[in-house]
Amino acid sequence: MNEFHPPRRILLGPGPSDADNRVLSALSAPLVGHLDPEFLKVMDDIQSLLRYVFETQNKLTIPISGTGSAGMEAAFVNLVEPGDSVVVCVNGVFGERMSDIVGRCGGTLTRVEAEWGASFDLDQIRNALKKTHAPILAVVHAETSTGVLTSLSKIRQVLDEFPETLFLLDCVTSLGGHPVEIDRYQVDFAYSGTQKCLSCPPGLAPITLSEKAVSVLRRRKSKVRSWYLDLTMVEKYWGEERTYHHTAPISMNYALREALRIVQEEGLENRWARHHLNHRALVAGVEAMGLAMLCKPEDRLWSLNTIRIPEKVSDAKVRTKLLQDFGIEIGGGLGPLKNKIWRVGLMGSSSNRNNVLLFLNALEQVLSEQGMSLERGAAVEAAMNVYCT
Amino acid sequence: MNEFHPPRRILLGPGPSDADNRVLSALSAPLVGHLDPEFLKVMDDIQSLLRYVFETQNKLTIPISGTGSAGMEAAFVNLVEPGDSVVVCVNGVFGERMSDIVGRCGGTLTRVEAEWGASFDLDQIRNALKKTHAPILAVVHAETSTGVLTSLSKIRQVLDEFPETLFLLDCVTSLGGHPVEIDRYQVDFAYSGTQKCLSCPPGLAPITLSEKAVSVLRRRKSKVRSWYLDLTMVEKYWGEERTYHHTAPISMNYALREALRIVQEEGLENRWARHHLNHRALVAGVEAMGLAMLCKPEDRLWSLNTIRIPEKVSDAKVRTKLLQDFGIEIGGGLGPLKNKIWRVGLMGSSSNRNNVLLFLNALEQVLSEQGMSLERGAAVEAAMNVYCT
Numbered sequence: 001m002n003e004f005h006p007p008r009r010i011l012l013g014p015g016p017s018d019a020d021n022r023v024l025s026a027l028s029a030p031l032v033g034h035l036d037p038e039f040l041k042v043m044d045d046i047q048s049l050l051r052y053v054f055e056t057q058n059k060l061t062i063p064i065s066g067t068g069s070a071g072m073e074a075a076f077v078n079l080v081e082p083g084d085s086v087v088v089c090v091n092g093v094f095g096e097r098m099s100d101i102v103g104r105c106g107g108t109l110t111r112v113e114a115e116w117g118a119s120f121d122l123d124q125i126r127n128a129l130k131k132t133h134a135p136i137l138a139v140v141h142a143e144t145s146t147g148v149l150t151s152l153s154k155i156r157q158v159l160d161e162f163p164e165t166l167f168l169l170d171c172v173t174s175l176g177g178h179p180v181e182i183d184r185y186q187v188d189f190a191y192s193g194t195q196k197c198l199s200c201p202p203g204l205a206p207i208t209l210s211e212k213a214v215s216v217l218r219r220r221k222s223k224v225r226s227w228y229l230d231l232t233m234v235e236k237y238w239g240e241e242r243t244y245h246h247t248a249p250i251s252m253n254y255a256l257r258e259a260l261r262i263v264q265e266e267g268l269e270n271r272w273a274r275h276h277l278n279h280r281a282l283v284a285g286v287e288a289m290g291l292a293m294l295c296k297p298e299d300r301l302w303s304l305n306t307i308r309i310p311e312k313v314s315d316a317k318v319r320t321k322l323l324q325d326f327g328i329e330i331g332g333g334l335g336p337l338k339n340k341i342w343r344v345g346l347m348g349s350s351s352n353r354n355n356v357l358l359f360l361n362a363l364e365q366v367l368s369e370q371g372m373s374l375e376r377g378a379a380v381e382a383a384m385n386v387y388c389t
Numbered sequence: 390m391n392e393f394h395p396p397r398r399i400l401l402g403p404g405p406s407d408a409d410n411r412v413l414s415a416l417s418a419p420l421v422g423h424l425d426p427e428f429l430k431v432m433d434d435i436q437s438l439l440r441y442v443f444e445t446q447n448k449l450t451i452p453i454s455g456t457g458s459a460g461m462e463a464a465f466v467n468l469v470e471p472g473d474s475v476v477v478c479v480n481g482v483f484g485e486r487m488s489d490i491v492g493r494c495g496g497t498l499t500r501v502e503a504e505w506g507a508s509f510d511l512d513q514i515r516n517a518l519k520k521t522h523a524p525i526l527a528v529v530h531a532e533t534s535t536g537v538l539t540s541l542s543k544i545r546q547v548l549d550e551f552p553e554t555l556f557l558l559d560c561v562t563s564l565g566g567h568p569v570e571i572d573r574y575q576v577d578f579a580y581s582g583t584q585k586c587l588s589c590p591p592g593l594a595p596i597t598l599s600e601k602a603v604s605v606l607r608r609r610k611s612k613v614r615s616w617y618l619d620l621t622m623v624e625k626y627w628g629e630e631r632t633y634h635h636t637a638p639i640s641m642n643y644a645l646r647e648a649l650r651i652v653q654e655e656g657l658e659n660r661w662a663r664h665h666l667n668h669r670a671l672v673a674g675v676e677a678m679g680l681a682m683l684c685k686p687e688d689r690l691w692s693l694n695t696i697r698i699p700e701k702v703s704d705a706k707v708r709t710k711l712l713q714d715f716g717i718e719i720g721g722g723l724g725p726l727k728n729k730i731w732r733v734g735l736m737g738s739s740s741n742r743n744n745v746l747l748f749l750n751a752l753e754q755v756l757s758e759q760g761m762s763l764e765r766g767a768a769v770e771a772a773m774n775v776y777c778t
């Protein structure tokens with residue numbers, strides 16, 4: 001078995017996104033121990049940088065030692081006790097996953113549903129909260145399976161009528177690419193992943209808890225069902241006590257620190273503007289090609305763009321050609337959207353003009369080979385118009 | 390905030406151990422997607438290499454996307470259903486952790502205890518199994534908190550009287566350093582960590598399940614309490630279906646593949662012999678210095694050596710001086726052994742002659758500074774005698 005040399009890819013799927021060379025280089029630094037004084041400083045730096053990115057003053061702001069899904073599990077397993085009522089908004093895979101996890105935690109689930117690709121009717125959420133008096137409302141900010149962005153300001157408006165209810169937020173595919181503003185929207189528990197708009201390899205899940213969430217955690221009657229994700233213990237390692245819990249993933253934390261430094265250097269507002277611009281250019285190009293986006297303009301994520309697959313075009317063939325001939329990875333649809341959409345991620349480092357232009361060229365070429373009649377060059381021209389205005 | 394440049398350490402603590410440059414270099418390779426055809430090959434390679442290291446033919450042999458403790462949680466959360474009886478052997482921190490996790494899974498716990506630093510009375514284990522008819526016996530092979538090795542052949546002898554009982558094994562600090570021989574000892578669920586004798590950074594937990602354990606998993610009446618660690622789903626990503634579950638930690642898997650390649654190049658038997666030799670040299674040196682080991686010779690781990698701290702010597706001062714003056718990390722005691730022992734890891738790449746000699750020199754120097762009267766050079770001479778015979 002030989003040394004592995006990965007092929008050079010352009011990662012425009014649902015994540016991971018391309019990591020900056022600085023981040024990959026940080027990964028390869030020599031190890032130190034998880035209680036080394038120099039590593040404790042790295043931990044402090046990460047917490048401080050995460051507070052910047054989450055736009056929060058929350059003390060308990062740390063990376064969980066698992067991928068974004070471990071962050072999701074950490075949220076529910078720490079806040080939900082058996083019998084607790086939880087309202088989950090479901091319009092895609094990640095709302096479904098939340099629902100599944102609520103059951104595993106022993107919670108009582110109420111689902112508010114919207115069509116996959118559409119946003120929620122706020123009255124349905126309001127009614128579910130009225131009916132259940134649920135202590136937790138769970139929302140996916142950026143539904144990676146459909147490309148739908150849920151408006152935090154609208155959810156906050158509803159929640160203002162239910163001051164006891166905790167606001168639990170999945171911002172895996174938005175953090176660092178869209179405004180998240182944890183403190184402004186009074187989010188109580190947010191989790192994310194490193195491999196999306198932060199452009200760090202997958203393996204850690206940044207989380208942040210409000211004081212209100214921390215007090216719910218402290219008042220628990222039962223032990224958290226997961227030892228690994230039990231924040232009453234994990235916080236003592238990341239806090240002043242520095243009590244050993246589990247061995248932190250040292251190298252991944254080096255990488256996260258460097259990825260967050262890059263976010264800070266760019267500045268959050270510049271970063272959002274970049275994600276917004278490349279999204280608009282991509283959409284202009286795709287529509288100029290005669291293709292349609294899945295979501296309504298006001299619901300669209302900048303970081304994950306969902307394109308309806310034209311009739312008679314083979315999903316698998318197109319994605320295989322993009323990968324083989326151009327080294328470009330994009331994602332297919334999941335669940336009811338399987339074979340119906342492509343998911344094009346423009347996240348973190350991957351969100352740049354060259355990638356947008358290259359993708360449009362490549363897609364045009366591959367669709368032409370599939371027999372579609374396209375006006376060559378129209379997509380790139382439309383995209384360039386966005387960049388030049 | 391500047392770029393982070395870790396200080397150069399010699400990692401002789403309870404883990405992480407020093408990672409080979411080849412492994413660090415693999416970490417920094419560019420990312421590919423978690424469903425990329427080339428990454429699927431990496432996954433196959435890892436499974437094949439893990440079977441070699443675990444000495445098993447078990448099909449379900451994969452790395453869990455978390456550290457060793459996530460491996461422990463995966464074992465119990467997948468095999469234990471509420472009300473199930475579990476016998477846990479406890480003679481240190483990791484047996485305690487197992488006991489804690491059994492409760493969180495809703496299991497009924499029976500503890501078999503031994504003094505921290507001592508091995509188990511097999512009759513106690515036998516009696517506990519007779520009394521409880523427990524479907525699971527959980528044992529820590531290498532108790533990292535005390536340096537005690539539990540004999541797998543002896544546990545297997547007891548278990549031969551209880552053919553229905555699953556053998557659950559923690560081999561976090563033994564895999565790659567001591568013979569583990571999963572198939573020979575009919576272990577049903579074993580988990581390990583990457584950052585010990587495999588000398589890969591922390592972040593993944595290799596696990597392996599026998600057919601018997603897989604059938605228990607398939608027969609579950611209730612859902613696994615953890616979504617993230619639910620092997621009925623995770624196995625479909627690592628198996629032929631390649632069904633997306635969570636985004637695999639790409640870079641860490643690159644690193645694990647390379648670390649396992651190094652193990653295979655050296656050969657398991659050579660690797661065990663190296664761990665054994667360096668352990669014997671360390672013990673000879675430590676004893677020549679007039680210090681005493683915690684454990685009886687027949688109970689001693691090769692990968693983690695526990696030394697009693699001499700009276701009037703400050704644990705903290707010695708460890709701080711070792712780190713500051715020599716860049717050497719060792720571990721302190723935990724729980725009842727706090728301030729009573731040092732834990733010196735000789736794991737994976739860290740287990741080599743230069744490290745043993747350097748540590749003995751450094752410890753001699755630091756203890757002299759602390760006022761101990763030592764015959765200078767005696768420790769190194771005793772260690773060299775081991776190497777030269």
